[in-house]
Amino acid sequence: MERRKFIKNLAATAVTGSILTGTITETMASKKEKEVIAHYVLFWLKDDLTKQEVNDFTGFFEELKSIPNIKSLHYGPPANTHQRDVVDNSFSYNLLVYFDTMEDVDTYENHPIHLAAIDKYSKNWTKVVVHDSVIKM
Template sequence: MKRKDFIQTIGAVGLATTVSGSLLAAPLTKKGKQIYFHYLLFWLKPSLTEQEIEDFKQFFEGLKKLPYVKNLRYGGPAASTPRPVMDNSFSYNASMEFDSLEDLEAYGKLPGHLALVAKYKPYFDRMMVHDSVYEVK
């Protein structure tokens, strides 16, 4: 099979993931469906110890377990070449995915979410949130 045909075939059936040596096709997302993203930026307090910084990661691990969250990834700033449009002043960021605006807003009111925020709020000086919607084309 030619590379171009292979890539088109894979695109038509969705992404594939290798799990224990077997190939599983991921379901396709319907065209016109909207996906909601909740993007968080954190500036940790400079006075935190290395252990406290490591403990802060448990905030994200706790958020992953909450209802409505489809996907959550987190990390620190990359060592990208500085340029005028870049701001790498944050300590951690997280990107979360939700199926609907209703799910995103319900997640924000969950007791588990509120408890995690209260527990880890003393770790950071500043937090910024960006919510966005993406339409599958």
């Protein structure tokens, strides 16, 4: 009698295990890595700007926040990291914007708010470098 219970339980466990394993495998296979576009911009501001003008430059980033399709927007000055050959903290501000698609990047680049902000604040910088990357999340 005990042997029958053992075999019955073993069979039930095997079926349940294969169902669960199949479900987990299917879920893992169907879950693809999500990709986003990272738009990373470095700004070098003019040396003759006052401290207040440098601080006021953050208005540029705040204006950009209202552009549609931005997933997230972050900005700030360089960190006070240790000096090493690979570290370049010569920039004044950086901007990091995430987008879901390249179409969203295109909308951002050509959006009137973006173009107006560039027109308004470009007098403050001497150099801008843009890096766009596809990031796996």
